[in-house]
Amino acid sequence: DIQMTQAPSTLSASVGDRVTITCRASQSISRWLAWYQQKPGKAPKLLISRASNLESGVPSTFSGNGSGTEFTLTISSLQPDDFATYYCQQYNTYWTFGQGTKVEFK
Amino acid sequence: QVQLQESGPGQVKPSETLSLTCTVSGGSVTSGNYFWNWIRQTPGKGLEWIGYFHDSGGTNSSPYLGSRVSVSVDTSKSHFSLRLTSVTAADAGVYYCARGYYDVTGLIFQHWGPGTQVIVSS
Numbered sequence: 001d002i003q004m005t006q007a008p009s010t011l012s013a014s015v016g017d018r019v020t021i022t023c024r025a026s027q028s029i030s031r032w033l034a035w036y037q038q039k040p041g042k043a044p045k046l047l048i049s050r051a052s053n054l055e056s057g058v059p060s061t062f063s064g065n066g067s068g069t070e071f072t073l074t075i076s077s078l079q080p081d082d083f084a085t086y087y088c089q090q091y092n093t094y095w096t097f098g099q100g101t102k103v104e105f106k
Numbered sequence: 107q108v109q110l111q112e113s114g115p116g117q118v119k120p121s122e123t124l125s126l127t128c129t130v131s132g133g134s135v136t137s138g139n140y141f142w143n144w145i146r147q148t149p150g151k152g153l154e155w156i157g158y159f160h161d162s163g164g165t166n167s168s169p170y171l172g173s174r175v176s177v178s179v180d181t182s183k184s185h186f187s188l189r190l191t192s193v194t195a196a197d198a199g200v201y202y203c204a205r206g207y208y209d210v211t212g213l214i215f216q217h218w219g220p221g222t223q224v225i226v227s228s
Binding site for chain 2: 030032034036042044045046049055087089090091092093094095097098099100
């Protein structure tokens, strides 16, 4: 099965910061990668599909990049509502999630 | 806008069967080209796909959970269900139902229920 590894596990940042989260796949998944945002006590929310396609309603401060085995999620200017945990999910072969990256207040 | 809501007992005894239901509103499990999924979030494995029902494709479940899982749909087509047999402490966590779609090679989970907490304890 394809393992997804995210880094860092926790990221401390301030409002206005540029933040980048990395997701690595154990084998090539082309661009079949999604990103989700999860807030405490809530279900995950789909942000991005196909590595870089923003879902409707997702702020343009979010962007995704990458292909093959290495991917990034970038928040260009962190907003108060963006403090959450972010997960990547591959859907090249079955579908598996990364372990998550928590973005917390510095 | 489709909405999903999980329901079921919050606590199950070890070795018994967990049964959960997902009620769908604003849509039908037989309409469109969607997949109706169960996903869980456990302390041990994080987010883990469990299985799905698809109106024309039948059901599928995680090879890691094997024959312990069954996903079914109610004849009224307004809800679908999960049965997980022989539960252990490792099965404790939050269980979500989610509507997904197939993006060429695999599933993306677009709409989620709020989740239901499951405790495994005697």
